[in-house]
Structures are given as C-alpha cells and as structure tokens.
Amino acid sequence: MVSVTDTRGNTSLKMLNFKGFIFDLDGCIFRGDRPIPGARETLDAIRARGIRLLFLTNNSTGTPQQYSEKLAAMGIRASTDEILTSAVATAAYMHQMERGGAFIVGEKALETAVEGEGFTILGENRATEAKYVVCGLDREVTYEKLKAASLALERGARFIASNADPSLPTEEGYLPGAGAIISALVATTKIKPEIVGKPSRRIMKIALRRLGLKAEEVVIVGDVLETDIKAGKNSGVHTVLVLTGVTKREQLIASNIQPDLTLDSVADIMKLI
C-alpha cells in the first residue's frame, strides 16, 4: 500500500488496495487513433498483478469487437468481455424490461445491442408503436427521426439514452454528441430520458457486476470530470483523473468535481502499483 500526493498537493489514494480498474478509452488509453504513451505497459503491469480490468466508454457507436481490434492494433489486448460500451450497457439495463418495439435514434452498434437483447427494432413508419425510444449519438440523424422519436415519446414510450455527452471532441472541433440530440427531444416533449452512460450509477452497477467486485474495491480512471470522475463519485468507486484528454488543469481547479487523484497520464499508474 502506498500513499501518494496528487497534482494539486493533496495526499491521496492507496493504489495497491484495488482489485479492479475501470479505464475510460478515448482521452485515457488512446487519443483518436494514437495510443497514450505508456498505456500498454501500464495495462500489462496491472494484469501481471492479477488486478481485474474493464474498459468503459460512453461511445455507443462502436461494438466491443471493434474496440478490441482497435486496441489490438495498438498492442493492447482486451477481450470483448472487458469492453463495456454505453450501447452494450443500455441493452443490459433493458434486460429486465418487458420486450417490445424499440425506436432507435442511434447508430448500428446501439441497434445491434438492443436487438440482441430481444427487442424489436422499429422503423420511422412504425415508431408510434414503440414501447421504447432509445437514443444515442446518431451521425445520420434527420428531422424525420427526431419527429418519429418525439411522437413515440408523446404516446408514452419509455425514453432511454445510452449517454448524454453534449459534444464529441474531434480534430475538426466539438461535434454534436448524443446529449445534443437528447436536448432536442427533451425540448420538444418535456420528457427526460433515463441515462445509462457515465456519470450514471446505472452503467457503474453493470460495470461492477461484470468485474465481480464491490465499489470500494475499484478505481475508475478517465479524462472527463463530468462523466468519468462523476461516475465514480456517484457510485462509490475511487477516481483518478488523467490530463491526456479534454480536461486541462485550470478546469480541474475551477470544478466542483474533484477526483481522488490526478495524474498527468495513465502511464503514471505504473509507479503506484
């Protein structure tokens, strides 16, 4: 057990105690298509100590298989069971719900996950029959889809969202995220969704179940205060912020969301375990 001082000068976390690590992907393990230097070695060291791993992303547009391949191309091995996307988590969240028609505002990976759980995917022309409207990032969203989703919600469909990230950081700039699409539907219908992704406890519960660990045995490592760190805070999981993604030190200082520990990069974890 080691006690370390975080980047703001606070004493902090006892890393060696953790039985499980939850890692965010974009901004933490890789950035776009480039791995964060040292990420692979850190993950290898964690595995070598017998600590369990889970990769947790709010992105609903990739499948675990696609992420597994992306990581493999960076020399990082991860089984599909170790990758929990918000799309897969949404399907898991819907597991206990009565089966029926679902209208999806989202991409193929979300549709596949919900359909795989036994729900019937409805087209726009049958959206008003939907028992569920499931919303995630949809880079092919149209007025017709927003209209169909709104009418389904007004007729009583249950509103479930894979995640609510308002924007998507890319090389071009910040693009509309799932949260932007949700905002349009909320504005129209005044109905708010059940959000599955980080910072919700819903996805954390699913993540902990998959790890087979209790909240206090686990740490979440990520680059976004409002999703990764808040998810830990909301669920009793320890939190490590890395500065390789969207959060800059100035934002951290100004924020009311404070991680247990801040590190320059995921590579610094190696020194602590």
Added chain:
Amino acid sequence: MVSVTDTRGNTSLKMLNFKGFIFDLDGCIFRGDRPIPGARETLDAIRARGIRLLFLTNNSTGTPQQYSEKLAAMGIRASTDEILTSAVATAAYMHQMERGGAFIVGEKALETAVEGEGFTILGENRATEAKYVVCGLDREVTYEKLKAASLALERGARFIASNADPSLPTEEGYLPGAGAIISALVATTKIKPEIVGKPSRRIMKIALRRLGLKAEEVVIVGDVLETDIKAGKNSGVHTVLVLTGVTKREQLIASNIQPDLTLDSVADIMKLI
C-alpha cells in the same frame, strides 16, 4: 372606451383606446387550414374603424406572400406589409450588422429573407467561414447541418435565431420546433442565440416600427402565453389571450404569465370595439 371583465373575472382593458392590433396567426386567426369563425368579421370591423393591423407569426417557414394568399383563401385580406414573420423580422434585425456569410439552419423562407438583406448564404462546406449562424425551424435538418453550424459557432460566428418555439403543434402531435434544433446547438457549443421572435422585444420593436405606433397604443392578440402574451409583457404592449389555440383555461390559471384580458375567441373582440 369600454371596460370589460375577462374570463377569469378580472376587470380589464379599455379596447377603444388602441390605435393598433397585432394578431398572431396560427391558433388565433386560423387553426391549421381553417379560419377561426368570426375572425374575418372582426378584422373587417377593426379596419372599418381605421385601426392599424399587423399579423405577427413566429413561423419562419412561410413568406409573407404565402401567408397573404392563405388568408385570402379564407376571405381575409392582408397585404404582405401587414404580415411580419420571424424570418422577415430576423432579416430586419440583421439590417444594422456588417454584411458577410451566413450559414442557415432553416427553410427557404428564412434563407430568402436573410439573403434579401444582403448577406451571402453559405453551404455546409463553407460554414466555417460564416460570420453568422441563423437558425429557425428546419424540417430537413441533418447531423451534417448541426455539425456545420456547431463548428461555425465554435469559430466565432454570431448566433441568431428566428424563434425558439420548442415544439410545433400539428394534427399528428407536437413536432420538433426551432427551439429543439437550437437546444441541440446550445448543448454542443454552450453558446446561446440572440432570439428575434416572440417573446423577444426585438420582434416587437420591429412590429411597432412597422405600425408606426408606440407600445402603449397597441394590443397583441394570441393563443400562446410563453410567446404572444410574454412578448406583450416584455415590450409594454397590451395583451389579449384567445383560447382557440394551444392554451387551455387550466394552463392559464396555473401560469405566472397573465394576459390583460382573456377571450374565448378573436371573434369576441367585435363586442369590445
């Protein structure tokens, strides 16, 4: 001068004093494609007394010419100068601004109005050059348009919205309105638009200028508390709510926006002038 008691039992307005009437269109003069019974006779009576008239709609998807023709088909004459749409008002609002490129998330009537004011309409591929992003209802909105608008706003384009009605009442149900599209852009960029349409004082200033009258000489008649009545309150114009549109008596009682007078229909104005 007559003093009347409104539908909630309050004593009220001195109708004869008004030199100008501003009428909302949908829900007030017509409902969808059907005129409100008595609307034509009321408008004729107002004209016969030499009182000035203006029709004011937050809808940015029709041109004054189209509205003039629609009204004519119902036996109601209205010159294009007497019809102020939020699209035309947006162009008027932009009159003092430096000319340059505008990226429009909106329909043809909005584009035509802004272009008519001397601005250059840019396509999606040139949106990042835009000096202005002008947003209204766009029933052909796509992710690509939202993305282009977001990137233009992030690069400093001025954000102007014709109106912010969150939903559009239709026979099918409530469809996404301009406000829903704006919500998506605000979620993505955290930048809020300058809203021209009701309840903004901006459109009321333009309306009063067109009537050539002062606020206290004018009454606005409409069916929506949050737009028509609030516009009057925000600008010092007297207010009459009609119950032929979206507002039900229960909503009126529960609202913190209270008109000077409530009438069952625009037809009741005849008894008061």
